[in-house]
Amino acid sequence: MSNSAHDLAQRLGRQAEAVCRHYLSAGRREGGYWLVGDVRNVAGRSMFVRLKDTAKGPAGKWTDAATGEHGDLLDVIRESCGLVDFKDVVDEARLFLSLPHPEPEPDRPRSREPSAPTGSPEASRRLFAMSQSISQTLVETYLRNRGITALHGTGSLRFHPRCYYRPDEDSPTETWPAMIASVTDLGGHLTGAHRTWLDPDGFTEATLGKAPIDTPRRAMGDLLGHAVRFGVAGGVMAAGEGIETMLSLRCVLPTMPMVAALSAAHLSAILFPDTLRRLYIARDDDPAGDGAMATLINRAQEAGVEAIVVSPRLGDFNEDLRLLGIDALRAASRVQIAAQDVARFMELAA
Numbered sequence: 401m402s403n404s405a406h407d408l409a410q411r412l413g414r415q416a417e418a419v420c421r422h423y424l425s426a427g428r429r430e431g432g433y434w435l436v437g438d439v440r441n442v443a444g445r446s447m448f449v450r451l452k453d454t455a456k457g458p459a460g461k462w463t464d465a466a467t468g469e470h471g472d473l474l475d476v477i478r479e480s481c482g483l484v485d486f487k488d489v490v491d492e493a494r495l496f497l498s499l500p501h502p503e504p505e506p507d508r509p510r511s512r513e514p515s516a517p518t519g520s521p522e523a524s525r526r527l528f529a530m531s532q533s534i535s536q537t538l539v540e541t542y543l544r545n546r547g548i549t550a551l552h553g554t555g556s557l558r559f560h561p562r563c564y565y566r567p568d569e570d571s572p573t574e575t576w577p578a579m580i581a582s583v584t585d586l587g588g589h590l591t592g593a594h595r596t597w598l599d600p601d602g603f604t605e606a607t608l609g610k611a612p613i614d615t616p617r618r619a620m621g622d623l624l625g626h627a628v629r630f631g632v633a634g635g636v637m638a639a640g641e642g643i644e645t646m647l648s649l650r651c652v653l654p655t656m657p658m659v660a661a662l663s664a665a666h667l668s669a670i671l672f673p674d675t676l677r678r679l680y681i682a683r684d685d686d687p688a689g690d691g692a693m694a695t696l697i698n699r700a701q702e703a704g705v706e707a708i709v710v711s712p713r714l715g716d717f718n719e720d721l722r723l724l725g726i727d728a729l730r731a732a733s734r735v736q737i738a739a740q741d742v743a744r745f746m747e748l749a750a
Contacts, residue, residue, distance in 0.1 A: 405474060405486075408493045412473035413460030415497075416451045419473050422496065423480040424449070431520075431592060431620045435665070438464055439471070439479040446665045446688060448624065449476070456624070465665035466691035524583070524593035524621035531558035531580045538598050539579045545603035546644055547721040550651040556582045556628050557643070565597055567614055576600070576611045581628045581643055583621060583662070586673055592621020594628060594643070594662055619662050625671040631657035633673045636741060638710070639696070640682030640717070641667050641689065648717040649682055649710070652730040653737075656680075656745040664688035668695035678706040680737060684716045710736045 412419050420427065420434035426443040427436025432451050437444025439462070446466035453459050460473040477496070478489045534540050534551070537559040543551065563578035576597040583592035595618050597611035610616040628643055630650060638658045640646050646660040661667035664684070668691070672679070679700050683693050693709055700707035712720045713732055720729045734742055 408490065408497075409460060409472040409474050410458070411497055412477075412493060413453075413458050416449065416459040416473065419460070419476065419496070420449055420451070423476050430618065431623060433624070438467070439469060439476055441480045444688070445663055446691065448665055449473075454622075463669070465668035465695060466688060468695060521591050521621045525590050527560070527563075527593050527595075527620075528558060528580055528582050528590060531560040534559050534579070538577050538600065542579065542596075542598050542603070542609040543644070543647065545609050546648075546718055547726070548644065548647045548651060548718075550647070550654050552654065553631055554647075556584070556630065558582075560595075563595055563597065565595075565611075565613060574613075576613070578611075579643075581660075583619070583623055583626050584629055585626050586671055588629075590621075591626050592619060592623045594619045596643070623662065623666055624669055627659035627661045627666070627670055629657075629659050631655070633657040633659070634675050635677040636680070636745075637673070637676055637678075638680035638682055639667060639670055641684050641692070642716065642718070644718045645682060645684065645716045648721040648729070649733065651721060651726055652733050653745045656741070658682075664692040668692040668699075670696070672700070672703055672705060676703075676705050678708065678738070678741075681707060681709045682717060683709050683711050685712055686715070708737065 417429065417434065424434060424436045424441050426441050427434050429451065434449040434451055435445045436447050438447050447462060447464040449462040450457060450459055462476065463470040474489055474493060477492050481492055483489050483492065534554065534557050539557060539559040540551065558580045560578045560580050562575040565574045565576050577600055578598060579596040581594040582590050583594060584590050597613060597616045599607055599609055599611050603609040630646065634657065636656060638649060638656055639661060641661055641664055643660045646658045650658055659670065661670050681693050681696055683689050697707045710733060714720050714723060717729065734746065
């Protein structure tokens with residue numbers, strides 16, 4: 401076996417998921433990516449490792465959206481093991497490659513139709529297609545209980561009454577009602593889906609209406625660069641992390657196109673429409689949000705797009721809406737956006 405870095409990286413890439421499970425054990429698989437806090441195996445979600453070859457690049461390539469770091473699986477081995485000399489990295493990689501590794505667990509068909517790989521864009525499309533409008537469903541109740549009453553143009557959201565949920569690979573499958581959100585590319589093609597499992601017993605301050613399970617939110621499919629979209633972006637667009645966050649801001653900016661990237665890592669990597677000239681970054685008040693904001697500002701500047709940060713008074717805009725009220729949210733937003741956009745996008749909420 402060749403010791404060249406390129407050869408080793410390719411061989412590791414063919415076992416990318418096994419490499420991640422071994423060296424980045426603090427993370428977990430979501431769709432076609434392994435998500436973890438950083439290359440040193442800290443828990444979190446800002447670093448994503450591609451698990452399969454795609455048009456965007458080979459398996460094993462990774463990016464840390466919070467820091468801008470990127471590399472291949474040799475870098476993962478070096479950093480997670482604390483190695484310094486390249487010879488030691490090569491020896492560790494060769495040792496790993498010489499060990500037997502189980503194949504990833506095959507996806508289980510969910511119906512008699514030809515099965516789509518779990519977590520794939522095709523599985524996402526099927527899930528969204530079998531869901532229904534949110535009108536007069538638990539999804540509408542969930543959003544209204546969180547103070548969100550501007551539900552116009554929410555065709556990207558649907559309701560599934562019995563959406564599958566499995567706590568981990570060794571647990572039986574459960575079913576819960578869920579809000580299903582379509583993740584689309586700039587052309588409007590569905591590439592993934594996001595599930596928010598809901599509590600059928602209703603809203604409590606402890607859960608805010610989400611199901612009482614370990615991970616009530618999960619995404620699937622091809623997410624990188626894409627988002628849940630509300631309205632069609634032209635020259636102006638707002639972008640943030642959560643669906644509820646962006647729908648809350650939309651209550652006071654009802655005609656501004658908005659996207660929810662679903663996490664800080666994916667927010668920093670959203671693709672810009674060619675028509676975009678001004679981007680409002682709806683920041684979450686936490687370290688991950690700050691990292692995504694900084695990366696997104698740099699990317700916008702490089703693309704010739706004006707970036708304006710809009711910050712909540714509390715943790716996020718849904719907290720502001722629920723705890724401070726819509727008038728306070730409107731007043732705080734008004735002074736943070738450009739004057740011409742106040743007239744253009746706030747007129748229906750004034």
